[in-house]
Amino acid sequence: MNVLPVVDPVVGYVKEPVDPTLDLYAEIERLKREKNAVLLAHYYQEPEIQDLADFIGDSLGLARKAAETDADIIVFAGVHFMAETAKIVNPDKKVLLPDLNAGCSLADACPPELFKPFIERHPGHTVISYINCSAGTKALTDIIVTSSNAEHIIRQIPRDQPIIFGPDRNLGRYLARVADRPDMVIWDGVCIVHETFSEKKLLALKVEYPGVPVLAHPECEEAVLRHADFIGSTSEIRLFARESEKMKFIVATEEGILHQMRKDSPGKEFIPAPPESGCQCNQCPHMRLNTIEKLYLCLKHEAPELEMEESIRLRALKPIERMLEMSKAVK
Numbered sequence: 001m002n003v004l005p006v007v008d009p010v011v012g013y014v015k016e017p018v019d020p021t022l023d024l025y026a027e028i029e030r031l032k033r034e035k036n037a038v039l040l041a042h043y044y045q046e047p048e049i050q051d052l053a054d055f056i057g058d059s060l061g062l063a064r065k066a067a068e069t070d071a072d073i074i075v076f077a078g079v080h081f082m083a084e085t086a087k088i089v090n091p092d093k094k095v096l097l098p099d100l101n102a103g104c105s106l107a108d109a110c111p112p113e114l115f116k117p118f119i120e121r122h123p124g125h126t127v128i129s130y131i132n133c134s135a136g137t138k139a140l141t142d143i144i145v146t147s148s149n150a151e152h153i154i155r156q157i158p159r160d161q162p163i164i165f166g167p168d169r170n171l172g173r174y175l176a177r178v179a180d181r182p183d184m185v186i187w188d189g190v191c192i193v194h195e196t197f198s199e200k201k202l203l204a205l206k207v208e209y210p211g212v213p214v215l216a217h218p219e220c221e222e223a224v225l226r227h228a229d230f231i232g233s234t235s236e237i238r239l240f241a242r243e244s245e246k247m248k249f250i251v252a253t254e255e256g257i258l259h260q261m262r263k264d265s266p267g268k269e270f271i272p273a274p275p276e277s278g279c280q281c282n283q284c285p286h287m288r289l290n291t292i293e294k295l296y297l298c299l300k301h302e303a304p305e306l307e308m309e310e311s312i313r314l315r316a317l318k319p320i321e322r323m324l325e326m327s328k329a330v331k
């Protein structure tokens with residue numbers, strides 16, 4: 001009798017020893033082919049996972065890919081809210097996440113039970129949420145945005161229409177400034193990775209590397225963003241460096257992105273912006289829960305699988321569809 005593998009509820013994945021002699025690259029490629037599975041990966045994944053992916057991208061690119069794939073199984077090498085988004089747009093597909101505990105500090109900072117009364121305290125506002133939130137929070141939202149389409153979408157909202165923005169206060173403040181919406185009501189959440197960059201150390205680095213452009217993600221704090229030469233999503237940062245004639249860049253985002261940037265431009269130098277302490281806090285601890293071994297086990301057992309209440313899925317689908325519709329012009 002076949003016994004179904006059990007996802008350990010504490011660790012969030014199927015616990016099973018992996019034969020150390022296995023060629024996991026070959027095994028994962030084989031399983032993808034046999035099961036008609038597509039592997040979508042975010043830039044903050046380990047380089048070895050990025051190298052196995054069928055598509056690597058920022059949150060918008062990944063959401064679009066998830067919406068258009070004809071694979072039977074989507075394996076999401078990213079965090080929980082990303083896999084949830086894939087499930088919301090693909091109710092009939094199996095969506096797998098190598099480690100169910102791969103969360104996100106922004107999503108955790110804005111639970112629906114707190115966001116709901118916050119919205120109720122601001123009647124008549126359009127609720128715009130960064131895609132880094134749970135399905136329950138998405139279900140309370142009018143329009144979802146990502147860092148690459150947020151400004152484009154906010155500019156389409158009539159000037160006299162008040163806006164609530166959640167959950168990222170840094171992205172929210174940045175958008176309030178660039179889209180000229182100073183009255184935007186902003187939820188007070190932060191990304192534990194992007195809040196870690198030190199303005200003082202960044203300034204010292206700029207002195208050490210004069211003229212080297214600073215490329216920063218808008219989840220960084222205002223004190224860091226004010227020294228940036230370019231602000232954009234992970235894909236936009238990658239594209240900027242690829243197309244620039246400069247040969248060196250200081251990069252203020254999770255350091256996983258450097259893998260693709262170095263592959264794009266082997267002759268260029270990429271210097272990670274330093275975190276406050278000498279830690280590795282510029283690596284997302286949630287993203288890094290996914291390992292190649294867990295990816296292999298996840299494909300092998302088709303577990304852990306994302307599951308969602310249909311009523312929440314249907315409510316969360318609407319703001320995602322609005323995002324995809326309103327940002328068709330965004331590359």
Ligand code: 13P
Nearest residue numbers: 058059060146147233234
């Ligand atoms: P993007 O890849 O959309 O820029 O998002 C960055 C991020 O922090 C994802 O969690």
Ligand code: SF4
Nearest residue numbers: 104105191192193284
């Ligand atoms: Fe969330 Fe920040 Fe990690 Fe992205 S990098 S998943 S925003 S905690």
